[in-house]
Amino acid sequence: MHIHAEALLFDNDGTLVSSLASVDRCWTQWAEEYGITAEEFGRIELHGRPAVEIAADLLPADIVPEAVARIETLEVEDVPNGGVELLPGTQAFLGSLPADRWAVVTSATRRLAEARLDAVGIRPKTLISADDITRGKPDPEPYLLAARQLGVDPARCVVFEDAPAGLQAGRAAGMTTVALATTHQAHELDADLVVKDLSALSALVTAGGIEISVRD
Numbered sequence: 001m002h003i004h005a006e007a008l009l010f011d012n013d014g015t016l017v018s019s020l021a022s023v024d025r026c027w028t029q030w031a032e033e034y035g036i037t038a039e040e041f042g043r044i045e046l047h048g049r050p051a052v053e054i055a056a057d058l059l060p061a062d063i064v065p066e067a068v069a070r071i072e073t074l075e076v077e078d079v080p081n082g083g084v085e086l087l088p089g090t091q092a093f094l095g096s097l098p099a100d101r102w103a104v105v106t107s108a109t110r111r112l113a114e115a116r117l118d119a120v121g122i123r124p125k126t127l128i129s130a131d132d133i134t135r136g137k138p139d140p141e142p143y144l145l146a147a148r149q150l151g152v153d154p155a156r157c158v159v160f161e162d163a164p165a166g167l168q169a170g171r172a173a174g175m176t177t178v179a180l181a182t183t184h185q186a187h188e189l190d191a192d193l194v195v196k197d198l199s200a201l202s203a204l205v206t207a208g209g210i211e212i213s214v215r216d
Helices: 020-033 038-042 053-058 061-083 090-095 108-120 141-150 163-171
Strands: 002-005 006-008 101-104 159-161 178-181 194-195 201-206 209-212
Touching: 002 090, 002 178, 006 141, 006 209, 020 038, 020 061, 061 108, 090 201, 101 141, 101 194, 141 159, 141 163, 159 163, 163 178
Parallel strands: 006 101, 006 159, 159 178, 178 194
Antiparallel strands: 002 209, 201 209
């Protein structure tokens, strides 16, 4: 299967890098600090959503800003503890792309996203973070903003995601979706193409755009 695109948009955590162990560590500590029970916490969808939305689901509105600042600090401070690792294929795949043809679109804050990406040597020219948007995934706003910043028609963009909320956002933006089965099982992911991770794909840059193929 070949997918033709003009720009590629990548979620970060679970797509380019994995910081799941760090996320679990930090959010568990955060929940304890704020007196949130394991049962309350277990009912909340964590992955791929902005921290402010998660905090708002669990806490009174007046303490949400302070609680969001706290989780950001915990997660940024955890980055040097082996809090982030590159997923298979990330480096080679990004390395084959022109810098102005791809962006990272993450639900993390800019400070946290930059700390995680920097730790593994990924420096995107275009980064859309929770700080840049009013509505997070599954709303299409983050992906539409990335397309606008790259100057590419959304229909000519491909979204790479590991989370159902992110895939939903990509579809709602009118983009082609590629799901990576890194944090969810393949049958849970609704996308135009599902692969195990970026190592399953190759990208060929041509005058007309980028051809993405599944490796044999």
